[in-house]
Structure formats: C-alpha cells, structure tokens
Amino acid sequence: MGVFKIGVLDFETVGQGSAEGSRLAGNAKPYNRTKMFTDAIKAAGHIPVVYKVEKCQMFFGEKAVILYNNKKIKGCDVLIPRIDFSLGIDLEISIIKQFQLMGIPVLNQYLPISRAKNKLRTLQILTRSKIPVPKTIIARRIQDVDEAVKRIGGYPVVIKVPFGSYGREVALLESRRSLYSALDILLRRDTTSIFLVQEYVAESDNCDYRAFVVGDKVIASMKRQARAGDFRSNLELGGTATSIALSDDEQKIAVRAAKSVGLSICGVDLLHSKNGPVVMEINANPGLKGITDASGVDVAGEIIKYAAKVAHQHKTQK
Ligand code: ADP
Numbered sequence: 001m002g003v004f005k006i007g008v009l010d011f012e013t014v015g016q017g018s019a020e021g022s023r024l025a026g027n028a029k030p031y032n033r034t035k036m037f038t039d040a041i042k043a044a045g046h047i048p049v050v051y052k053v054e055k056c057q058m059f060f061g062e063k064a065v066i067l068y069n070n071k072k073i074k075g076c077d078v079l080i081p082r083i084d085f086s087l088g089i090d091l092e093i094s095i096i097k098q099f100q101l102m103g104i105p106v107l108n109q110y111l112p113i114s115r116a117k118n119k120l121r122t123l124q125i126l127t128r129s130k131i132p133v134p135k136t137i138i139a140r141r142i143q144d145v146d147e148a149v150k151r152i153g154g155y156p157v158v159i160k161v162p163f164g165s166y167g168r169e170v171a172l173l174e175s176r177r178s179l180y181s182a183l184d185i186l187l188r189r190d191t192t193s194i195f196l197v198q199e200y201v202a203e204s205d206n207c208d209y210r211a212f213v214v215g216d217k218v219i220a221s222m223k224r225q226a227r228a229g230d231f232r233s234n235l236e237l238g239g240t241a242t243s244i245a246l247s248d249d250e251q252k253i254a255v256r257a258a259k260s261v262g263l264s265i266c267g268v269d270l271l272h273s274k275n276g277p278v279v280m281e282i283n284a285n286p287g288l289k290g291i292t293d294a295s296g297v298d299v300a301g302e303i304i305k306y307a308a309k310v311a312h313q314h315k316t317q318k
Pocket of ligand 1: 134160169199204226232
C-alpha cells in the first residue's frame with residue numbers, strides 16, 4: 001500500500017484525556033498519547049509527523065496557510081486531530097478545517113468534531129437518525145425546570161451543560177431542593193445559559209459501555225464502573241474499566257451513531273436502560289490507554305491501519 005506520512009495534531013500537555021484532571025481523580029496516571037500514536041505509526045512502517053496545536057498559527061494573506069513554529073507547515077498524507085479544545089473551540093476547529101482546506105484527509109473532520117462536542121447537537125442528530133437516547137430537555141429558564149422534570153419522569157435527574165467533558169459538569173440530583181441550588185451554581189460558573197435536564201438511567205447501575213468505533217466497525221469495547229459513591233463512570237474521575245463484549249445490537253447502534261454524526265474514529269458511550277441500550281454521548285477524541293489496557297486490543301494500531309487505508313484511497317483517487 002506504500003509508506004505514508006501520518007500526521008497527529010495533538011496538544012502539548014499529556015494526560016489521561018484531561019490537561020487539568022480532576023480533584024476527585026487519583027488513579028488517572030498521565031501517559032503520553034502522542035507517543036502511543038507515533039509508536040504505532042512507526043510499527044506499521046509509516047512516518048509520524050507531530051503537530052502541537054499550540055505551535056500552529058493561521059496566516060491569512062492571499063490565501064490562508066498554517067504556520068508551524070513560525071514557518072510554513074509541512075504537510076502529511078492523512079491527519080489525526082487529537083485535541084480537546086482547551087485553547088478554545090473556535091481556534092482549534094479552524095486549524096483542523098484549515099488542514100482540510102489544504103486537501104489533506106482528516107480523521108475526524110472539523111464539522112463532526114464540533115457536532116460531537118455539543119451535547120445538544122449530538123442529541124438532535126441521534127434522534128433524527130432514530131437512535132435511542134435518554135429523555136432530555138434542553139432549557140434556559142429556571143422557571144421551566146419543574147415541568148421539565150415531570151416530563152422526563154421525575155426525580156432523580158441528571159443535569160449537564162452542552163459543552164462539558166470528563167464528567168465535570170454532570171450532576172445527579174435527587175430532589176427539587178438540590179436541583180435548584182445546583183443549577184444556580186452551574187449557571188453562574190458556566191459561560192452558557194443553556195442546560196440539559198436528563199432522565200437518570202438508574203438501571204445502568206453506575207456503569208456505561210464504551211464502543212470504540214474506527215471506520216464502520218467497533219474495534220474494541222469496555223465497561224466502565226464509577227468509583228464507589230459516584231454515578232459518573234469517567235476514568236478521569238477514578239472509574240475503572242474492564243473488558244466486555246458488546247452485543248451485535250449494541251455494536252450496530254454504536255456504528256450508526258458514529259456515522260450519523262459523521263465521525264470515523266470515536267468512542268460511543270451506551271447505557272443499559274430498561275428499554276434497551278441508549279446512546280448517552282459520542283466522544284470525538286476518546287482516550288486510548290484505558291480502552292487499550294481493558295480490551296487488550298492495539299487500538300492505536302487499528303487507528304493507524306485505517307488512517308493508512310484512507311491515505312492510500314486519497315492518493316489513488318487524485
Ligand atoms: P461527559 O461528556 O462530561 O463525560 P457524560 O454525559 O458522558 O458527560 O456523563 C458522564 C458520566 O455520567 C457518564 O459516563 C455516565 O457514567 C454518567 N451519566 C451521565 N448521564 C447519565 C444518565 N442520564 N443516567 C445515568 N448515568 C449517567
């Protein structure tokens with residue numbers, strides 16, 4: 001198939017997903033994500049090209065170009081963006097888009113990434129594609145909350161903000177009293193005035209199931225269990241991961257969810273509800289280490305295989 005220059009657009013800080021981590025975590029040891037990719041690229045006989053997003057600038061003259069370390073950037077045959085928007089979604093999304101405009105195949109593209117980043121957009125797309133999701137109301141006014149809670153079936157409920165990640169802006173509220181005070185805190189600190197009130201899927205028993213989708217296949221999966229006393233199973237918050245085989249039905253839902261948003265590499269998080277699996281979230285920048293350790297699958301290697309296939313198709317189509 002040939003040797004390809006495979007680009008990885010990452011950010012400088014390394015860690016289990018999060019640059020900041022969480023004050024609650026404790027077992028989320030930092031790891032070098034970029035190295036996991038560059039090792040896999042070399043192992044597959046390709047050439048790694050690493051771009052750190054902090055070193056990218058955009059120059060608009062006669063045309064737009066990306067400067068890297070103040071010089072015109074050297075291209076690659078395919079790019080894998082691995083950024084988590086710590087610099088702000090607008091800048092990072094524009095940089096990814098600029099790589100696309102340079103004619104480089106990008107996995108994932110900027111538009112699906114921005115859809116998945118926004119829980120409201122994700123819900124719109126999933127329901128349009130008839131993919132089951134937990135009942136959710138998007139609201140802006142505190143005075144609408146009582147009706148919202150009734151409509152989704154009463155307490156307990158989960159509240160979230162559209163752009164939260166690592167489980168940091170997600171809370172489980174058991175009563176009206178706690179919901180009102182929690183919303184007050186949430187809306188004061190968040191930059192958006194929109195919030196999600198979601199049915200609490202109690203049958204999930206503090207676990208969720210991640211399907212790691214590459215192309216049109218689930219290549220690895222894991223069950224994540226929240227740490228004792230929490231309901232959020234994020235590994236960044238001290239959750240633990242074990243290997244699990246997903247049913248055919250769950251795998252099909254995960255692939256359909258990824259396709260509906262337009263992502264070719266993603267983590268689809270499912271909850272087991274009393275009515276079957278529901279998709280709770282799609283992560284366009286899923287962590288690598290937790291799923292690799294839990295599933296025993298060489299996830300980085302699988303991603304690189306897929307990226308090389310895309311680079312090859314792109315070259316032969318030119
Ligand atoms: P984030 O994008 O910040 O990780 P999520 O929406 O994925 O936020 O929620 C974080 C965790 O909280 C999930 O992994 C899951 O364990 C738990 N959780 C979220 N929503 C629900 C829900 N509606 N019912 C039960 N558990 C939930």
